[in-house]
Amino acid sequence: MKKLDPRSVIIGFLVAVIGFMSMGATNTTFDSITVGSIKMKDEGFFLMNAENEVVLQIMASSLTNLTAFYNKKGQPMIFIGENDNGSGLIELNNDAGKTTVLLVNDKQGKGAISVYNENAEPMAILSSDIGGGRLDIRNKHAQTVIKLLMTTEADGGIILSDRYGEAQWAKTGKRE
Numbered sequence: 086m087k088k089l090d091p092r093s094v095i096i097g098f099l100v101a102v103i104g105f106m107s108m109g110a111t112n113t114t115f116d117s118i119t120v121g122s123i124k125m126k127d128e129g130f131f132l133m134n135a136e137n138e139v140v141l142q143i144m145a146s147s148l149t150n151l152t153a154f155y156n157k158k159g160q161p162m163i164f165i166g167e168n169d170n171g172s173g174l175i176e177l178n179n180d181a182g183k184t185t186v187l188l189v190n191d192k193q194g195k196g197a198i199s200v201y202n203e204n205a206e207p208m209a210i211l212s213s214d215i216g217g218g219r220l221d222i223r224n225k226h227a228q229t230v231i232k233l234l235m236t237t238e239a240d241g242g243i244i245l246s247d248r249y250g251e252a253q254w255a256k257t258g259k260r261e
Contacts, residue, residue: 156180179203224248 129144129151142153142161151166164176170192177186183205190196197212202225210221217235224230228250236242241258 125143125145129142129146131139132141132143134140138157138159139155141155142151144151144153144166149167151164153161154163156162158180160178160180160182162178162180164174164178166174168174168189172190172192173188175186175188176184179185181203183203184201186201187199187207188196189199195213197210199207199211200209202208206223206227208223210219210223212219212221214234217239219235220231220233221229222231226248228246228248230246230248230250232242232244232246234242234244236257236259238259243256244252245254246252
């Protein structure tokens with residue numbers, strides 16, 4: 086029986102290791118990944134599709150926490166996160182990147198839904214107010230022309246204004 090040369094054993098081992106490594110290097114796709122936690126840098130991270138286009142961005146920084154979903158044109162379409170005062174926010178944009186719907190709340194727990202026109206100007210605002218809700222509808226000049234609200238006595242109220250936003254007619258639902 087021949088003796089094994091140590092150099093031949095080492096060379097054989099290294100060739101086998103290189104062979105195994107090259108076989109593993111051809112598969113760069115994972116079926117699943119399980120982790121306990123992920124720590125991000127301030128700029129967050131981007132999720133890309135097969136065409137290397139951004140489809141999702143997650144940011145966690147000292148300024149804001151935010152998730153943004155992108156369309157096929159590379160425009161951010163949906164933002165879910167926090168606003169400047171640290172409260173919740175959902176923003177929907179059109180394909181030009183302008184806001185069309187905004188849902189927000191504030192530190193006092195009041196919420197608002199705003200619907201915008203193609204120029205990103207708010208046209209209808211549904212919000213919670215002191216003790217009740219309120220709906221403001223604006224014209225193309227950004228003036229409130231219809232206001233539905235609750236009075237301080239918990240009755241319904243409506244105010245109609247002219248095109249300049251000046252109240253012209255008001256009525257409450259209070260019994261007389």
